[in-house]
Structures are given as structure tokens and as C-alpha cells.
Amino acid sequence: MIDLYRGFARSLLFRMDPEQAHRLTVSALSSGLLRAPTARRDPALRVSLFGLDFPNPLGMAAGFDKDAEVPDALLALGFGFTEIGTITPKPQPGNPRPRMFRLPADHGVINRLGFNSGGHEGARRRLAARAGRPGIVGINVGANKDSEDRIGDYVLGIERFADVASYFTVNVSSPNTPGLRDLQAKDALGALLVRVLAARDAAAERHGRRVPVLLKVAPDLTDEGIDDVVETVSATALDGLIVSNTTITRPGLREPAARETGGLSGRPLFPLSTQVLAKFRLRLGTRLPLVGVGGIDSPETAFAKIAAGASLLQLYTGLVYEGPELVGAILNGLSAELRRRGLASLDQAVGCEAAEWAARGA
Numbered sequence: 560m561i562d563l564y565r566g567f568a569r570s571l572l573f574r575m576d577p578e579q580a581h582r583l584t585v586s587a588l589s590s591g592l593l594r595a596p597t598a599r600r601d602p603a604l605r606v607s608l609f610g611l612d613f614p615n616p617l618g619m620a621a622g623f624d625k626d627a628e629v630p631d632a633l634l635a636l637g638f639g640f641t642e643i644g645t646i647t648p649k650p651q652p653g654n655p656r657p658r659m660f661r662l663p664a665d666h667g668v669i670n671r672l673g674f675n676s677g678g679h680e681g682a683r684r685r686l687a688a689r690a691g692r693p694g695i696v697g698i699n700v701g702a703n704k705d706s707e708d709r710i711g712d713y714v715l716g717i718e719r720f721a722d723v724a725s726y727f728t729v730n731v732s733s734p735n736t737p738g739l740r741d742l743q744a745k746d747a748l749g750a751l752l753v754r755v756l757a758a759r760d761a762a763a764e765r766h767g768r769r770v771p772v773l774l775k776v777a778p779d780l781t782d783e784g785i786d787d788v789v790e791t792v793s794a795t796a797l798d799g800l801i802v803s804n805t806t807i808t809r810p811g812l813r814e815p816a817a818r819e820t821g822g823l824s825g826r827p828l829f830p831l832s833t834q835v836l837a838k839f840r841l842r843l844g845t846r847l848p849l850v851g852v853g854g855i856d857s858p859e860t861a862f863a864k865i866a867a868g869a870s871l872l873q874l875y876t877g878l879v880y881e882g883p884e885l886v887g888a889i890l891n892g893l894s895a896e897l898r899r900r901g902l903a904s905l906d907q908a909v910g911c912e913a914a915e916w917a918a919r920g921a
Contacts, residue, residue, distance in 0.1 A: 568882060577659035577668070585624070588632040595636050595883035601894040603904050606639070608848045608870055609771035609798040611695055611725060615639035615890055616905060617861070620852055620873035621699035621728065621775075622670075626677040627685045634694040637886040642873065643682065644699030645730045648715050650678035651703055654735065658821070661879070662814040666856065667828070668876050670805070671821030673735045674701050679719045686723040699728040699775070704736055710751050714758045717772075721762035724770050729755055732777035732804035734822045740777055745787040748774075752795045771798035776839075778803035778832045778853060785835065789842045800843075801850040801873070802836040803828075825876035829854025830919065833867045837916035840868025856881055858892020865893075865905060866912035 572580040587593035606613040619633045619641040626646070633641040653675025660669045686696070700716030702709035713729055720727070731742035731751065742751055756772060763769040774797055776788060792800065805822025812827060832853025839849055851869025855861050856877035864872055877885055893905070902908055 569880070573661065573663070576657070577661055578656070581623075581659075585628055588629040591632070593632075593883060596887055599891070599894075601890070603897050603902070604639075604890060604893060606870060606905060609726065610769070611640075611771065613639040613695060613871065616865070616869075616871045616893075617886060617889055618642060618695075618697075618850075618871060618873045620875040621645055621697075621730070622672075623875050623878075625675065627682040627696075627698075630686075630696045631689060631692060631694060634696075636883050637890060640695035640697060640725070640871075642697040642699050642728060643686075644728070645674050645676065645701035645733065646679060646682050646698065646716065646720075647674050647676040647701050647703045648679050648706075648712050648719075649703050651676055651705075660816040660819045660821070662812060662816055662825070662827075663880075664813045665817070665825070665827050666876075666880050667812065667814075667823055667825035668879060669816060669819050669821045669823050671735045671819070673704065674733065676701070679716070683719055683723065686720065690723060695725040696723075697726040697728055697773075698724040699730050701730045701733070702736070702739070709739075709742065710754050713751065714754050717755055717758040717770075718762060721759070721770055722766045722768075726771040726773060726798070727759070728773045728775050728801055730775045730804070732775050734777070734779075734805060734807045743776060743780070743784065743788065745791055748788065748791045749794075752791065752797060756796055773797070773799040773801050773850065775801040775804055776835075778806045778828065778835045779808060780835065782838070785838050785842065789839065793843070793846060797847065799848045799850060800839060801852060802839055802869075803832040803853050805853075806831055824853065825880070826854050826856055829860055829863075833864060834916055834919050836864065836869060837867040837910075837913040840910050840913040841917050855889070856885065858889050858896065861889045861893060862896050862908070863912075863916075865908050866910070867916040868910040868913045870906070870909050 654673035702712035851864030855874040
């Protein structure tokens with residue numbers, strides 16, 4: 560089936576502008592036309608973290624379903640969870656087009672979308688309509704480009720969605736909103752997390768449910784930047800880290816489109832994001848669970864993220880090149896790898912190669 564996607568569907572979609580192809584894919588999911596054979600459910604792949612029970616560790620990353628149009632269709636592909644957004648309080652168009660660029664020879668994508676979002680209102684309406692359905696749906700919250708109080712925008716996201724979110728992701732690591740990554744700096748990050756977590760706790764009193772909050776960081780952090788993030792989050796009640804967002808570096812790319820500005824995702828991001836993931840695992844130990852993102856496009860790269868320190872995984876760009884059957888292929892591959900290693904659960908593999916990954920490129 561993956562060969563069929565590579566040979567026909569991908570060829571058709573790649574003739575389109577990337578955003579047009581994305582809209583067609585979302586429409587196909589919404590109408591039920593896009594489906595894929597799912598992996599057999601394996602109890603060894605279940606993951607229990609921050610009060611949530613994930614049927615498997617593989618999630619759809621934020622960026623695909625920006626406005627909560629198809630969360631249930633994505634879960635039906637076999638994902639253990641999905642994350643919508645990034646959602647900003649007010650609708651905003653994002654950056655001028657063109658703003659997405661495929662790099663076929665590199666199996667990568669560059670985007671400078673800039674938090675294009677339909678805003679809180681529409682997404683909240685759609686999520687409220689699916690209340691009571693099974694499945695873990697996280698909400699990635701962000702700030703409007705023209706906001707005078709960016710931290711306030713994140714707080715507003717927590718307040719608006721606390722009754723419909725399985726978990727929250729605070730996205731301060733997109734490279735496509737000017738100044739946003741400044742919120743990763745020690746003092747700014749501390750101030751952000753104080754307000755966001757206070758809003759989460761206040762919402763928990765209103766709704767009777769404490770929603771986990773995760774922080775998504777960039778792969779371009781220096782070692783000192785990693786240390787600052789670790790020190791800051793360790794002093795809070797944050798529930799986890801997502802490592803990582805896209806990179807502004809251009810490691811060994813061959814495509815002419817690599818000269819475009821924006822964040823790079825896909826296969827070229829894998830080594831950097833996995834090394835940074837491992838560094839966070841070694842510094843944090845078992846204090847915070849990590850979600851590994853960046854360049855996952857096979858069972859082998861998925862297991863490498865787990866070995867580097869991830870308890871959960873997310874992908875997006877891999878689907879662009881491998882198709883929806885990739886989900887089942889990864890899950891079946893993870894099950895086979897656990898059996899090969901004689902492990903009873905995924906937890907036993909988390910971080911088993913973190914030291915080796917952290918030392919790469921040193």
C-alpha cells in the first residue's frame with residue numbers, strides 16, 4: 560500500500576501546490592474517502608502518562624489539523640492521539656503565499672505559514688460538538704502576531720479550551736512568528752509558565768479536571784539554552800516537553816528550495832531533533848516525559864526516538880512522503896522491535912540509547 564501511495568497518489572498530490580494538496584487531503588479525511596489499514600492493537604504499545612491512557616505512542620503532530628476539522632478521522636487512521644492547532648485567539652491569515660515548499664530529494668518540507676488560524680471560536684465549536692467521543696485530542700495554543708500581550712493569548716487558549724482538551728501544548732518555538740522564540744529565554748519562559756499553569760489550575764477548579772500542559776521547544780537551542788529550559792520547567796508543575804519544532808538550519812540539503820526561509824521539517828531534521836531530545840532526557844532524568852518529533856518516517860526512526868528518550872511520538876511530514884499507511888507500518892514495526900529485544904513494554908526501551916544520541920556531533 561505504501562508503494563501504491565508513492566507511485567500514484569503522491570505523484571498526483573505533488574503536482575499541486577502544497578497547501579492545495581493539504582486542503583484536498585483534509586477534505587478526503589472529512590468525507591471518509593481517505594483511510595488506511597491499521598495495525599493490530601498491541602498491549603505492549605500502550606502508554607499511560609499524565610493521567611491519560613494512550614492506546615499507542617504515535618500521534619499526529621500539530622500543523623496538519625490546524626482548526627480541529629478532522630480529529631476523529633485522524634484517530635481512525637490508527638494514531639494513538641492527535642494534536643490540533645496551532646490555534647490563535649483571533650483569526651489570522653498567516654504569512655503571504657507561497658509559504659510551503661517540498662524538498663523531495665531530501666524528504667523534507669520548509670514552511671513559513673506563520674500561525675494561519677481560524678481562531679478560537681470555530682475550533683471550540685467543532686471540539687464541543689465531538690464531546691463524549693473517545694480518543695485523545697490535544698490542543699496546541701499560540702499567540703496572535705499582532706498581540707500586545709502574547710502570554711495573555713496563551714492564557715486565553717487555556718481558559719477557552721480547558722473543558723474540551725485532552726492536553727495542551729504551549730507553542731513558543733515556531734520560527735515563523737517574529738520574536739516568538741524569545742519566550743524560550745529563561746525569564747520570559749518562567750513568566751509564561753507561571754501564568755499558563757495558574758490558568759490551568761483555575762480551570763481545573765471550574766471543570767473538575769486538571770488538563771496536562773506540555774511545552775514545545777525548538778531544536779536550535781544551544782546547550783546553555785537547554786539548561787535554562789530544564790531549570791525553568793523543573794521549578795514548575797509542567798507535565799511534559801515536546802522536542803522538537805522545526806529548525807532554521809539547513810543541514811546538507813540538495814533542493815534549490817532549501818534557500819527559502821522558514822522552518823525545516825522531515826528527514827533532514829531527524830538527527831538534530833533526536834540529539835536535542837536525548838540531551839533533555841539526560842538532564843531531566845524521569846522527572847518529565849518527553850514527546851519525540853522530527854523526521855519520523857519509518858519504524859526504525861520511530862524506535863530511535865524512543866531509545867533517545869521519548870515516551871510518545873508525533874509525525875507529520877513523514878506522511879507527505881510515505882502516505883497514511885505509514886501509521887500502521889510504524890506501529891507494527893515497534894511491536895516487532897519489542898519482541899526482538901525481549902521487552903514487555905515500550906517503557907522498558909525509553910532512553911536506552913540517550914547517552915549515545917546526546918554525544919553525536921559533539
